[in-house]
Amino acid sequence: MVRTVIFDMDGVIVDTEPVHRYAYYRHFEELGIEVPADEYATFTGRSTKNVYQFLKDKHGLGPEVEELVLAKRDFFNRAFDEQPDLDLLAGVRTLIEDLHQHQMQLILASSASKSTIDRVMRRFALGPYFSHLVSGEDFPRSKPDPAIFEHAASLSEAPKQQCVVIEDSSNGVTAAKAAGIFCIGYSSEHSPLQDLSHADLVVAHFRELTAARIATLEPSVG
Template sequence: MIKTVIFDMDGVIVDTEPVHHFAYYQHFKNLDIEVTHEMYATFTGNSTKNVYQKLKEAFGLEHEVEHLVQTKRSLFNEAFDIKEDLDLLPGVRQLIVDLYNNGVQLILASSASKVTIERVFNRFGLHQYFTHIVSGEDFPKSKPHPAIFEHAASLSVAPKEECVVIEDSTNGIKAAKAAGIYCIGYQSENSKLQELAEADMIIGDFSELDYLKIRDIK
């Protein structure tokens, strides 16, 4: 019986990807580098720090990684605060409330920074539902490395065999499977060029899930 659900955030709970995309490409323009859409797609599920480490190596950027991260974060925060139409993905709040009301433990495991997670959770009133928040900035390696999900599972009230991860990215699904955790792949319209085939189950809408369906996953 499933007792803990571990949620990714970007592309699963909220679609901040357009805000990230805007902030990244504004920064790329300022840095005078050309990042293809194919290269950008490989960043999904990576922490901002690891993205800029890769960009620094690929383009020989002079700035320190931390400076690049802070610049992009400022661009993101400005865009996030003025984007009035930003909302939770359809059906995800209902699923979160349904699981919470039925005693399922909810943990967030996101590659996003703590600052970004806090902005999202405060804006949409999500703190009350989650027992723990795990940020990718606390781990030296990003998804597909399993460290973030291994840590999230260690915070569960149950063994990892009674945990489920919900992810929308290729890297996230690989990380969940490498951690030995059942993974539901969410086919988000907003997560482009992602391969979900390794997921144990694939959904296209959160209406396909509820407490009973998740509880009885084998």
């Protein structure tokens, strides 16, 4: 029986991907580099630090990675605060509340920075539902490396065999499976070009998930 649900954030709880895309491309323009759409799609699920290390190596960028991350974060924060219509993805609040009411432990494990996670938690009052908030900026390698999910599972009150991950990206699903955790792939219109075929279960809408259904999954065979 499942007792802990580990959520990704971007593309699963809230659609901040357009805000990230806007911030990245404003910064790419400022840096004078070209990033094709197919290459950008591979960044989904990776930490900003990891993305800029890749871009610095590829394009020979002068600034340090930390400086690049802060510059992009400034674009993101301004855009995030200026978007009054930014909302949670359809059905996810109902699912979170249902899981919480059924005494399931909820853990957030996102590649986003701590500041972005905190912004989302405050704006949508989600903090009380989650026992732990894990940021990808605390790990040297980002998804598809399994470290973030291995750490999240170590924070669970239940064994890893009683945990599931909800992810929307190819990198995230790969990371969850590499960590040995049952993975539910969320096929989101906001996360294009993602291969979720290696997830244990794929859903197109959160109304397909309830606490009762998740509890009866068998992660040990995932």
